[in-house]
Amino acid sequence: MAETLGGLIRQARQALASARVADAALDSRLIVEALTGTTRAEAIADPDRQIAAAKANAVADAVRRRLAGEPVHRILGFRAFHGLTLALSPDTLEPRPDTETLVDAVLPFVRATAGRLGRCRILDLGTGSGAIALALLKEVPGAAAEGVDISPGALATAAANAAAAGLGGRFRPLHSHWYSATEGRYHLIVANPPYIRSEELASLQPEVRLHDPVQALDGGHDGLDAFREIASGADAHLEPGGKIALEIGHDQKMDVSALFERAGFSLAEAVQDLSGHTRALLFSRRAA
Secondary structure, three states: OOEEHHHHHHHHHHHHHHOOOOOHHHHHHHHHHHHHOOOHHHHHHOOOOEEOHHHHHHHHHHHHHHHOOOOHHHHHOEEEEOOEEEEOOOOOOOOOHHHHHHHHHHHHHHHHHHHHHOOEEEEEEOOOOOHHHHHHHHHOOOEEEEEEEOOHHHHHHHHHHHHHOOOHHHEEEEEOOOOOOOOOOEEEEEEOOOOEOHHHHHHOOHHHHOOOOHHHOEOOOOOOHHHHHHHHHHHHHEEEEEEEEEEOOOOOHHHHHHHHHHOOEEEEEEEEOOOOOEEEEEEEEOOO
């Protein structure tokens, strides 16, 4: 008997809910929509639509993977982020809503800089899927970005995402260890760096621990190794009047601020995420 659209959604939701998978209703809908090429509106208006066996089998396989602990967006191979649809790969973090906080925090500066100068040069350190840089480029036509990463696979994913979004002409992937291969100065240095303490990696949720690349998570013994690297080279790579914008761990505001204070910067703004945790910090050069 052929499967129906409504039946597939119900079966997927029931299987995930029975296994106490968080967000079972959302995950089941995302899986069915993506793998059958349907929309939520179509599921409501035409739940008896017949679904081909190959697509129904693909849904069943995806549900099995989700039950085994694989994140839904890893299964689908993409995630929505700040109005973009970004492909994922084993070399990239899965961009999450907390990082949209960083994008929103720095957008006014990028817009103002591009409006005033006709351009805004952005350096996205540890670009991964390209999420931060591409979200900023989408919003500000006068901006251009270099996305730095030490992973060739991540850079290939970021370049593909830029091309798919029509932003390839303003995004340059760059294989570099932090600043090592960069040239010149930037109006904005932005990063979502590794900031998890090494000893805490084993306690992360399996969806993160087993599926996000470790090098994009491990911030060293105190979680601050990447911030030290960024702070040490920031002055030499930042334009006068430029800013640094960073995503941080929920308890890192004081430590990260102290690092940048010692490097000659002042905290200009601290922004909270949807959970009320300080998630993004913006720094400017300290006045003489």
